[in-house]
Amino acid sequence: MLSFLQAPRQAVSSYFEGGITQDQIANLLKAIGLPVLGFLCFLLLWQFAANNIVTSLGNFPGPSEVTTQFQTLVAEHKEERANVAKKYERQKVRNEKKLAKNPDAKVKWRTYKSRTTFFDQILTSLWTVLCGFLVASFIAIPLGIIIGLSANIYSAINPIIQTLKPVSPLAWLPLVTMVVSAVYVSDNPSVSKSFLVSMITVSLCSLWPTLINTAVGVAAVPKDLVNVSQVLRLNWLTHVYKIVIPSAIPMIFTGLRLSIGIAWMVLIAAEMLAQNPGLGKFVWDEFQNGSSNSLGRIMVAILVIGFIGFLLDRIILLIQRVVSWDKSSVIR
Amino acid sequence: MSFLEISQASIEFPTPKGPFKALDNVNLHIKQGEFVSLIGHSGCGKSTVLNIIAGLYQATEGGVILEGKEVNEPGPERAVVFQNHSLLPWLSAYQNVELAVKQVFKKTKTKQEMKDWIEHNLELVHMEHAMHKRPDEISGGMKQRVGIARALAMQPKVLLMDEPFGALDALTRAHLQDSVMEIQEKLGNTIIMITHDVDEAVLLSDRIVMMTNGPAATIGEILTIDLERPRDRLALADDKQYNDYRTEVLRFLYEKQRKVEPISNAQKKSNIDKKSQVA
Numbered sequence: 001m002l003s004f005l006q007a008p009r010q011a012v013s014s015y016f017e018g019g020i021t022q023d024q025i026a027n028l029l030k031a032i033g034l035p036v037l038g039f040l041c042f043l044l045l046w047q048f049a050a051n052n053i054v055t056s057l058g059n060f061p062g063p064s065e066v067t068t069q070f071q072t073l074v075a076e077h078k079e080e081r082a083n084v085a086k087k088y089e090r091q092k093v094r095n096e097k098k099l100a101k102n103p104d105a106k107v108k109w110r111t112y113k114s115r116t117t118f119f120d121q122i123l124t125s126l127w128t129v130l131c132g133f134l135v136a137s138f139i140a141i142p143l144g145i146i147i148g149l150s151a152n153i154y155s156a157i158n159p160i161i162q163t164l165k166p167v168s169p170l171a172w173l174p175l176v177t178m179v180v181s182a183v184y185v186s187d188n189p190s191v192s193k194s195f196l197v198s199m200i201t202v203s204l205c206s207l208w209p210t211l212i213n214t215a216v217g218v219a220a221v222p223k224d225l226v227n228v229s230q231v232l233r234l235n236w237l238t239h240v241y242k243i244v245i246p247s248a249i250p251m252i253f254t255g256l257r258l259s260i261g262i263a264w265m266v267l268i269a270a271e272m273l274a275q276n277p278g279l280g281k282f283v284w285d286e287f288q289n290g291s292s293n294s295l296g297r298i299m300v301a302i303l304v305i306g307f308i309g310f311l312l313d314r315i316i317l318l319i320q321r322v323v324s325w326d327k328s329s330v331i332r
Numbered sequence: 333m334s335f336l337e338i339s340q341a342s343i344e345f346p347t348p349k350g351p352f353k354a355l356d357n358v359n360l361h362i363k364q365g366e367f368v369s370l371i372g373h374s375g376c377g378k379s380t381v382l383n384i385i386a387g388l389y390q391a392t393e394g395g396v397i398l399e400g401k402e403v404n405e406p407g408p409e410r411a412v413v414f415q416n417h418s419l420l421p422w423l424s425a426y427q428n429v430e431l432a433v434k435q436v437f438k439k440t441k442t443k444q445e446m447k448d449w450i451e452h453n454l455e456l457v458h459m460e461h462a463m464h465k466r467p468d469e470i471s472g473g474m475k476q477r478v479g480i481a482r483a484l485a486m487q488p489k490v491l492l493m494d495e496p497f498g499a500l501d502a503l504t505r506a507h508l509q510d511s512v513m514e515i516q517e518k519l520g521n522t523i524i525m526i527t528h529d530v531d532e533a534v535l536l537s538d539r540i541v542m543m544t545n546g547p548a549a550t551i552g553e554i555l556t557i558d559l560e561r562p563r564d565r566l567a568l569a570d571d572k573q574y575n576d577y578r579t580e581v582l583r584f585l586y587e588k589q590r591k592v593e594p595i596s597n598a599q600k601k602s603n604i605d606k607k608s609q610v611a
Contacts, residue, residue, distance in 0.1 A: 222418075224414050224416060224418035225418060225420060227388055227406075227412070227414065227418065228412075228414070228418050228420070230387075230388060230405075230406040231386065231388075231406045231407065231408060231410070231411060231412050232408055232431065232432055232435045232436075232486075233405075233406070233407055233408065233435065234435065238435075242420070242431065243420065246420070246422040247422075325421070325422030325466075326421070326422070
């Protein structure tokens, strides 16, 4: 998204600095025009395909249907919030009246929960994926550094990593559910079990790319730099901090980007299967509803899932731009 | 007892076909303040000798004694200038030297003293103008200058240089050779340099150590270069003595230690002989 925003920004700024040249106009057209053209073509194809697919719930949702459903979802969300606000307003009026009559009267202040809307589900999913991804990264990066530094530990652990890596999240899910139910017993739980199950499943599946890429990046620190470190007699911690981590940063971020993509995909699947709150549950519920609006609403969810996945990747990229010393490397 | 002593050093590397003896019985005594070059064909184990002195390799037999102490690990008192500069690409020239200075002088120098010392060493190699540039922003010759500054800043007892100018173009190389001569004149460092450039060896060294071909390479001959310092490359170009030294090294390399690859195919062998004559 950024690269596609930056190109026109450059074109626009140079437009303001000097006069307009033919080249600049051509660049501007290219930078803005081509993505727009691609998008329009996509919409046309989509509409065409949608018109030709008929399901038991009506036509496959085209762009217009999806737009309508999106607006409905926004409206539902606003309505729900307004309802809750009204309830609080009424409670306030009611209680104030009571207190005016008799200052010693006991009044109840209730909290009202709104029904979970589409946007609540998005937030739940985002929060879960963030926690799962952070947990995975906090395990994978240090472990990757240790594995990468020692060829012996690498040989010992590599077969385990390679075996666990390709396991589908759906296979982990039953186990994680049972273990969380058994271990996480609390009368007053601070987080819900479903959140923990989703989060742990996400972590289990998304830590591998970061782990492997960190280990490979660390193992690939140039021999010359290791020699420099030895001649300087850097201690282990300084060696890791000054030589190993900066050298492995590009690989670590490659791993993190792969991991966040996997984390997001895994989360949606886990939410669908385990009926844990989130976007996955939204899709599943709509599928079970089977109303004439369902397909459109599912399509909205799919587009939102895709867009969020894209944003997450770009956020990691942004962090890499800030953190990495190698600004010249091509980051896509 | 000499300042630096390499005594009966041999080294074997394990290979799948059994141990490979790279060096055999290397003996060398070096005086303080001496400039010694190691010259030989590629693959003859020059770098291995340097790595043993640096402590990066351990000799299988024999070893190295510096000021009466055995060398068995790398350390800043034997600073190395690596062939391809080996600067940390994420640090500026200043920060690269700083890493070394902080490590060596963290207990003995104050912050200000360290700063002055870093700047002093960068000035010594004429890099004060690009102190805060990163390695990818400066030329190959400048990177190697920073590499030398980093090594000098450790105030080493011995400065080890592993083909320090090998990757540079001829003009830059000449320039850096002059810099090194100038610095050694000023500081009186003990320097061991590896090279395969005959002119460089004769111009810079007090003694040239010529290595035989491997496997089991050892010291073939040692040539003492008795030319007055400071040396001027232009004046020396026509100097008879200089050219005699040069010829002597060339004769060692191309007559006594001509590199003949053991290839069974007679056809190939004659081709290689032709090539080595050309070289």
